[in-house]
Amino acid sequence: MRVFRCTSAQLLALLNREVAHTRVLRRYLHDGRLRVSNMFQPMSTRQGKVTGSKGKELTCKSQRLMLQTGLIRQAHPGTFHLMAPALRAVEKLVRLVDQEMASIGGQKVEMPTLTPGDLWKATDRWDTMGTELFKLQDRHKADYCLGPTHEEAVTEIVAAQSNLSYKQLPIKVYQITRKFRDERRPRFGLLRGREFLMKDLYTFDTSEETACDTYEGVGQAYSRVFNRLGLDYVRVEADPGDIGGSLSHEYHLPADIGEDQLLVCAKCSFGANKEAMAEDQTSCPSCSGPLSLTQGIEVGHTFYLGTKYSSVFNASFLNNKGQPQLCEMGCYGLGMTRILAAALEVLSLDDQIRWPGVIAPYQVYIIPPKKGSKEESASQLAEELCDIIPQQLPHLRGEILLDDRSHMTIGKRLKDANVLGYPYVIVVGKQALESDQKFELIQQTEQQTQTHHVSRTELLQLLSKSVTI
Amino acid sequence: MRVFRCTSAQLLALLNREVAHTRVLRRYLHDGRLRVSNMFQPMSTRQGKVTGSKGKELTCKSQRLMLQTGLIRQAHPGTFHLMAPALRAVEKLVRLVDQEMASIGGQKVEMPTLTPGDLWKATDRWDTMGTELFKLQDRHKADYCLGPTHEEAVTEIVAAQSNLSYKQLPIKVYQITRKFRDERRPRFGLLRGREFLMKDLYTFDTSEETACDTYEGVGQAYSRVFNRLGLDYVRVEADPGDIGGSLSHEYHLPADIGEDQLLVCAKCSFGANKEAMAEDQTSCPSCSGPLSLTQGIEVGHTFYLGTKYSSVFNASFLNNKGQPQLCEMGCYGLGMTRILAAALEVLSLDDQIRWPGVIAPYQVYIIPPKKGSKEESASQLAEELCDIIPQQLPHLRGEILLDDRSHMTIGKRLKDANVLGYPYVIVVGKQALESDQKFELIQQTEQQTQTHHVSRTELLQLLSKSVTI
Structure with missing residues (x-):
């Protein structure tokens, strides 16, 4: 007879399988009730200390409360573990956004985090994004970045469809995935991290006119998202910045700790990020009413991109005359983990969390x-x-x-x-x-x-x- | 009056807001019916060509079918875009696994992808994992890897709870997140990629005995997962490899393209990965019956880790005498995208996909x-x-x-x-x-x-x- 290599634990497992089985049944076939004593959510409110946060860095109410209640735990500057109740809230927010994306015909996809450097070099963003891109090489010394956004990748997918007909447009694909940005100064917990969950939608239209319709439709979906969360928000004209394009809006939650300066008209619905306005603008360009300054936390951003990316990768469709024509693109972000933290920031009391009801864990x-x-x-x-x-x-x-x-x-x-x-x-x-x-x-x-x-x-x-x- | 900087598109948007609004309503308030013509799922079955796959590499049935039907699209060797129906299937699989993890008291968390190099250096895996780790540096030249697994990170979280009582154990936390591995030879589509979705559960127990109960309970949950998917699977004893620990099992779907050699007993339920057996083993160590060789695709792996990681990070609890004692750990993986691809590999016909019914898109x-x-x-x-x-x-x-x-x-x-x-x-x-x-x-x-x-x-x-x- 042969000897079977077997550790003590293996032996135990073999011998005790029946005994263990009974114990396992007792232990696992529970009544389905969720008990606080079983939750791994280390609260440190009573000790009065906040674990995982270095004393030196800037902090804010939502960060402090989320750390104290064990909703998040800092892994490293700018990166956080989401503990179970926080993830439940995020997953609910994901479902809510999924519903609103479905209502405008959005299709959910997932693109890899590892994005080939070549794609980013094609649009020059490999250099222009600078040190904010996390760059790495694989074992073959090929360049990659950790996608902070995916205009290049998605445009390449559409460009590869050589027989795309105008009848198949608009295409609206989105993903809700982790994005990466090597922030110089990560702060405020989930509000400005180096790894965060973002919803990014990309749209491909046949004309500037239909692209504007799409842009408008997405804006309405965003309104519904914030309304369902019970959050007051401001939609302001914005500077397209690195992403490019000619039309851009930001969605902000007004808050003292907001890092953006917004000029909002008291009379009409006009608002703009101060960066997007002329230096000396003091009255509303729409109704000449007075503009007031407020701080905002940016939670969403929409861009009409035109053909900036489709022209680089030749993402085109066949128009009704059978001729190839470049797609008119838009891209649309929602900072998912940032919405959660910003909501707690604006809704919470000083020492008590308050949730947007629908996504409370x-x-x-x-x-x-x-x-x-x-x-x-x-x-x-x-x-x-x-x-x-x-x-x-x-x-x-x-x-x-x-x-x-x-x-x-x-x-x-x-x-x-x-x-x-x-x-x-x-x-x-x-x-x-x-x-x-x-x-x-x-x-x-x-x-x-x-x-x-x-x-x-x-x-x-x-x-x-x-x-x- | 001041001039407001305004592009033609902005002007169009402002002037046509009302007109656009009507068009938008017409376009978006649809009847909720899902139409194939609206789906962006580029099928290439009729052209007979597979886009996105280089001719040279090894391929298999599931990869070919998934590419042909536009379920996936290769982004780069070893990385894939999941198009909408594929992601729907993955999301259903996630829900199924969530249910089974909840049934054993698992709490879902999320840990960052960016894992500090220091953690991996503490367990020596920074070096022993070698070139399979994707490594990178941030703007401050700090080392990180893209987490292929998270024993270090999760053990550190538990270690930070200084007053953990034996009453709070077992702790069972899991996540379903993307993992990264710089495969030397990525192949077979989602079966062996460099970026993939994995469920990883980590458990912390008070004793070897209760850790074995936990181990057994997870095994039963895994059985339920595969049974609900209608997949025949083999559970075999395995070599713990890099992860460490003394007791380990793999879960395989038998398939010709499987990369593992399994020895399975014809008489009893014994099975082992050939790597875990003595070279000359020909009869069953449990019942002496004949062993037959079969190929398998590894879809799950369980490890009883003992105190291998808890001792490094001092993850301990206070026992019933108030004395600190190291946690007995286990870790448990399920390859989520791999389960999907392996299921299609074993269920599909040569030219027609067949799904595990419950997760069909x-x-x-x-x-x-x-x-x-x-x-x-x-x-x-x-x-x-x-x-x-x-x-x-x-x-x-x-x-x-x-x-x-x-x-x-x-x-x-x-x-x-x-x-x-x-x-x-x-x-x-x-x-x-x-x-x-x-x-x-x-x-x-x-x-x-x-x-x-x-x-x-x-x-x-x-x-x-x-x-x-």
């Missing part, structure tokens, strides 16, 4: 009574709520978090719940045991914190108004 | 009659089906594709539908206009292609069996 946070307290028996009611709510309100499936740290007082856990800022907090206390059963429901929005003492029916009624995605 | 493909044909009026019935099916069967919302290229014969479009391999093809032909109304429903699975002539009720009955995610 969880909608409902349930606090059962303390272990050993007089009302301890109400904890079963709390557990039941975890099942009843999604049964009655299917849109809340997976949206309910049970704070099972029952060694802590309700008060301490409520403090955490306030800091985490999930839209609905339910406290199951002694009133839940009384004949006139009541639950405490705390609605946390940016504007106000409302407390209701409600019956189970009223509770479900109030929760039914929550919007999820 | 679209479930239903509807072909209306040719324009100008006698049965042309049936095209309205086809359009109606696009609305009726999702109304009656909500799980098919967004799953129905209408091949509106009505200048083509039904036969030509049916040929495309066969090549694309979506599970259900509905032909709305002349029988749909007869008093005894019938639709042709073609069910396309790996095993067979079944054609049914059915009434609308029977059609919905058959479609109700489709499984989506």
